[in-house]
Amino acid sequence: MxxxxxxxxxxxxxxxxxxxxxxxKHYLDRIKKLDQHYNSYITVTEExxxxxxxxxxxxxxxxxxxxxxxxxxxxxxxxxxxxxxxSCGSRMLDNFISPYNATVVENLxxxxxxxxxxxxxxxxxxxxxNETSYYGPxxxxxxxxxxxxxxxxxxxAAVAAMLAxxxxxxxxxxxxxxxxxxxxxxxxxPTYGRVSRWGMxxxxxxxxxxxxxxxxxxxxxxxxNSMASFDPKDSTSIDRAVPDYHTHLSTSVKGLRIGVPxxxxxxxxxxxxxxxxxxxxxxxxxxxxxLVNIRLPHTPLAVPAYYVIAPAECSANLSRFDGVRYxxxxxxxxxxxxxxxxxxxxxxxxxxxxxxxxxxxxxxAGYYDAYYRKAQQVRRLIKQDFMEAFESVDVxxxxxxxxxxxxxxxxxxxxxxxxxxxxxxIATNLAGLPGLSIPAGLVDNKPVGLQMIGNYFxxxxxxxxxxxxxxxxxxxxxxxxSLEEEA
Amino acid sequence: xxxxxxxxxxIAHLARLAINEETLNETTRSLGDVxxxxxxxxxxxxxxxxxxxxxxxxxxxxxEDVVTEHNQQEQLLKNAPLTEQGLFLVPRVVD
Numbered sequence: 001m002x003x004x005x006x007x008x009x010x011x012x013x014x015x016x017x018x019x020x021x022x023x024x025k026h027y028l029d030r031i032k033k034l035d036q037h038y039n040s041y042i043t044v045t046e047e048x049x050x051x052x053x054x055x056x057x058x059x060x061x062x063x064x065x066x067x068x069x070x071x072x073x074x075x076x077x078x079x080x081x082x083x084x085x086x087s088c089g090s091r092m093l094d095n096f097i098s099p100y101n102a103t104v105v106e107n108l109x110x111x112x113x114x115x116x117x118x119x120x121x122x123x124x125x126x127x128x129x130n131e132t133s134y135y136g137p138x139x140x141x142x143x144x145x146x147x148x149x150x151x152x153x154x155x156x157a158a159v160a161a162m163l164a165x166x167x168x169x170x171x172x173x174x175x176x177x178x179x180x181x182x183x184x185x186x187x188x189x190p191t192y193g194r195v196s197r198w199g200m201x202x203x204x205x206x207x208x209x210x211x212x213x214x215x216x217x218x219x220x221x222x223x224x225n226s227m228a229s230f231d232p233k234d235s236t237s238i239d240r241a242v243p244d245y246h247t248h249l250s251t252s253v254k255g256l257r258i259g260v261p262x263x264x265x266x267x268x269x270x271x272x273x274x275x276x277x278x279x280x281x282x283x284x285x286x287x288x289x290x291l292v293n294i295r296l297p298h299t300p301l302a303v304p305a306y307y308v309i310a311p312a313e314c315s316a317n318l319s320r321f322d323g324v325r326y327x328x329x330x331x332x333x334x335x336x337x338x339x340x341x342x343x344x345x346x347x348x349x350x351x352x353x354x355x356x357x358x359x360x361x362x363x364x365a366g367y368y369d370a371y372y373r374k375a376q377q378v379r380r381l382i383k384q385d386f387m388e389a390f391e392s393v394d395v396x397x398x399x400x401x402x403x404x405x406x407x408x409x410x411x412x413x414x415x416x417x418x419x420x421x422x423x424x425x426i427a428t429n430l431a432g433l434p435g436l437s438i439p440a441g442l443v444d445n446k447p448v449g450l451q452m453i454g455n456y457f458x459x460x461x462x463x464x465x466x467x468x469x470x471x472x473x474x475x476x477x478x479x480x481x482s483l484e485e486e487a
Numbered sequence: 488x489x490x491x492x493x494x495x496x497x498i499a500h501l502a503r504l505a506i507n508e509e510t511l512n513e514t515t516r517s518l519g520d521v522x523x524x525x526x527x528x529x530x531x532x533x534x535x536x537x538x539x540x541x542x543x544x545x546x547x548x549x550x551e552d553v554v555t556e557h558n559q560q561e562q563l564l565k566n567a568p569l570t571e572q573g574l575f576l577v578p579r580v581v582d
Contacts, residue, residue, distance in 0.1 A: 097566060236545065354514070360501050364501060432541075
């Protein structure tokens with residue numbers, strides 16, 4: 001059952017080949033047996049999962065249930081889930097039981113999806129390797145000596161190891177696309193404002209966006225149909241009708257104009273990764289798409305601009321963790337200032353502290369214009385690059401990450417080397433555009449992701465192009481060899 | 488531009504963040520590295536470019552001034568480290 005896609009499971013449930021309860025038990029058994037190797041879950045919610053599955057079975061029996069009804073999924077532990085620990089991968093929230101559900105969680109509950117548990121992640125979504133989690137790193141199912149990527153490493157690894165058929169995730173600078181690429185699964189970051197941020201613990205509010213990770217573009221479409229909505233509770237949610245992403249998948253890519261940015265194939269890109277991406281582009285060309293060379297000249301400024309804007313917003317957002325209302329509190333504080341400082345000093349890990357400090361510095365008196373204002377100006381230049389490109393192309397494609405999964409500790413004490421892991425994904429967040437990553441090949445038996453970037457609200461086009469590619473190729477159906485052998 | 492140990496101590500105070508004395512040198516070094524990275528921005532020609540705060544330049548949506556939240560005091564206090572009679576407790580602030 002775990003080898004079936006979400007679309008196939010939905011069909012199986014309707015044909016009464018199995019019940020949601022059987023399916024959910026099957027997944028829970030796999031998690032119990034296998035997750036010790038991957039550490040992809042922080043919390044498994046067995047009891048409530050079985051309860052939700054039984055409810056879903058009733059709803060399925062009545063007929064007319066949504067496609068997601070009875071489907072076992074997992075949420076990144078950044079989404080608030082009522083009555084369930086929501087840790088954000090941090091010691092700070094190790095004891096936090098959310099009193100409410102995030103809108104994304106609520107949408108999926110309304111459609112009958114079954115929550116298996118909460119997935120591991122970099123602390124407060126800050127990291128590209130999952131090594132900053134308080135709960136220990138997630139291991140890449142393709143090679144357990146390697147990182148799964150981050151920050152949604154648990155969500156990507158759980159899908160790759162078939163410990164959930166689909167997961168929710170978030171992407172501030174590449175945190176859906178990069179782990180999806182490194183774990184050989186499909187992941188979509190929608191347009192900024194397409195999916196509600198309400199109940200999603202904030203990192204950098206002008207960049208954060210939730211999206212799905214799954215085994216195919218078709219499954220992503222089914223997940224996005226449920227996740228996307230206008231939400232009055234999120235002041236940056238966009239009031240715009242949500243199309244049925246599933247019905248747009250079958251269009252041919254004939255005549256599709258694919259922009260190939262010169263800047264995404266230069267310095268820093270692993271040559272073997274480049275070859276895989278070039279082959280994928282040729283495949284799309286043979287299917288009738290045309291390749292157009294384009295320039296995105298401000299690309300080299302994306303990482304520097306991001307590492308002003310994201311830390312600045314994080315330093316403001318994370319000021320709420322003060323040891324007073326919720327979260328970690330230090331022992332025996334001498335006064336209020338000592339309470340704040342030690343609670344935060346103990347509750348946050350090194351990378352989170354580093355970003356709070358960078359952000360505080362960038363926003364401090366005398367530096368605001370030189371850093372934050374300058375970064376926001378560069379942000380507009382980056383957006384303008386994309387807008388000019390989209391005058392002559394429909395979609396932009398290139399690598400998701402510069403190289404396949406790297407070994408644990410490889411970039412350990414060098415934050416800048418880690419930040420450069422996201423050189424191809426960050427610009428998309430700064431511009432607020434949708435981006436997707438799908439498996440496109442293997443290098444040294446490790447997956448390589450093809451990134452597709454669309455114009456605002458062009459999720460349907462991205463999913464369509466990705467689905468057509470997946471009809472012609474089988475990279476998305478490959479599994480790690482350790483899981484091929486297992487029955 | 489480099490950053491000194493003293494600068495880091497100042498910023499950490501502003502951020503209300505206790506930094507371990509033993510790790511202060513290391514923190515100073517890594518912050519310096521990050522600032523070197525972001526200083527690449529200074530070379531960008533941004534004359535006359537309007538700063539961008541929102542990808543679609545959206546403005547804040549307003550709503551009717553009506554009560555939308557119900558009282559959840561009890562539920563919200565459950566996650567607090569220390570409470571008394573419906574209040575959050577902190578060390579004495581005023582003598």
